[in-house]
Amino acid sequence: MAHSFVMSFDREIESFMAFAKTFPGRAILLVDTYDTKKGIESALKVAKNLKKEGYDLLGIRLDSGDIAQNAKYARNLLDEEGLIDASIFATGNLDEYKIEKLLETKAPIDAFGVGTHMGCSSDVPFTDVIYKLVEIKEGDREFIPTMKLSRDKTTLPCKKQLLRISGKNNIMERDMIVLEDEKSKGKKLLTKIMEGGKRICREKSIEEKRKSLAQKIKTLPEALKGTAVTFTYPVVISKKLTKTTEHLKLQIKKHILPRVIFFDIDTQYDFIHPKGSLYVKESQKIIANAKKLTRHARDNGILIVSSLDTHVPEDPEFKQFPRHCVSDTKGHKKVKGTFLNKTKFLDAQKTYSIRELKDIARMYPQIILPKNVFNVFSNPNALNLFETQCPDHVYVYGVTVDYCVKEAVEGLIKAGLTVSVVEDAVREISQEEKESLFSLWKKKGVTFITTDVLLETLSQLKESAPV
Secondary structure, three states: OOHHHHHOOOOHHHHHHHHHHHOOOOOEEEOOOOOHHHHHHHHHHHHHHHHHOOOOOOEEEEOOOOHHHHHHHHHHHHHHOOOOOOEEEEOOOOOHHHHHHHHHOOOOOOEEOOOHHHHOOOOOOOOOOOOOOOEEOOOOOOOEEOOOOOOOOOOOOOOEEEEEEEOHHHOEEEEEEEEOOOOOOOEEOOOOOEEOOEEOOOOOOHHHHHHHHHHHHHOOOHHHOOOOOOOOOOEEEOHHHHHHHHHHHHHHHHHHOOOEEEEEEOOEHHHHOOOOOOOOOOHHHHHHHHHHHHHHHHHHOOEEEEEEEOEOOOOHHHHOOOOOOEOOOHHHOEOOOOOOOOEEEOOOOOOOOHHHHHHHHHHOOEEEEEEOOOOHHHOOOHHHHHHHHOOOEEEEEEEOOOOHHHHHHHHHHHOOOOEEEEEEEEEOOOHHHHHHHHHHHHHOOOEEEOHHHHHHHHHHHHHOOOO
């Protein structure tokens, strides 16, 4: 598994899921592309999904940073989750000396991968060339810059050019790394020699190479010609590339931060407004919190998935309940402040492809799932939508706990997702039923949180993101 594979996905955990789906019985997940500890935690989530399919996670790979310390951290987490047979595989320019030092730390490493130092004798000069992704392209989308953020192995994004600035007598003064299309002074050093797997320029003869080398040696500063060189030749990064890099680091925060989804259940006029035809007692008291959650999601790029009770005038459900939420009526509408301007309705009569659902979630901050029964997962797109997003946490709110909220929470539990109920943003018909359900859900791992604590927690998480 390569870092470039991880970087080609929107989120690290999505790459893990794809890799595990392709190699379910042989998955060793590379966990250090962005943040090693969070990578390990994502690997554990994938391990749980593999277990459901009857497979065990083979292991994880550590390739950078403090490998000994990270291995101890990983072993503890793996063992706590019952993954005592999952291996820890270490790589990263290792040789016999580095391996010996790692063994001396008693690091719980099961195997070592040696590349460069196995294929080359370390006392003979070699060029260590490493392939790292700088841009990705999916389908008809534009090229998107990407970069690696591992400690001591950070890369620069985008296609680049290297410019050489020379002074008097053509002596090298400094080099500058710039964006490929950036205009700046200096001689371009990078030229294309291969295209489509074929050489596109003539290879020089040995004599031509000797002559070229001799000319280049003459351009070296005197301080670089000795055997004990202390002078560091300046290589600078252009302001434009620096700005692009810093902007991308902020974007990658989204890759590192836990992915959260707000699941808004039936916050509609007929249920929540006192004049609604199926008004839930005191439910208007959750409107303020529902609005707070909607605003926070809008301002912080959190996807809102909203169920929408939708009926036709002669719906069979009206034999049991008063007529409510009839399509295109006032009672059918969402309460003001819970509906964003840019939304996408996923028709329950149409099944969208996985690719379509990913694109929709990327383009729309709120997705509406119409339904005509209690269970939102009756909409054929609901489960697939959550699976495409691989959320770390789903926060549920709305009405009512005894019916539609119940179906939503239990559907998420069945899908193996981490669920919290925003307890001051839900309402129930029966207090006794609510207490019974909360007790049952708690045993199944559901947690409960208030609106203000949730928003404060998410804000703190964003501030402390390790980028």
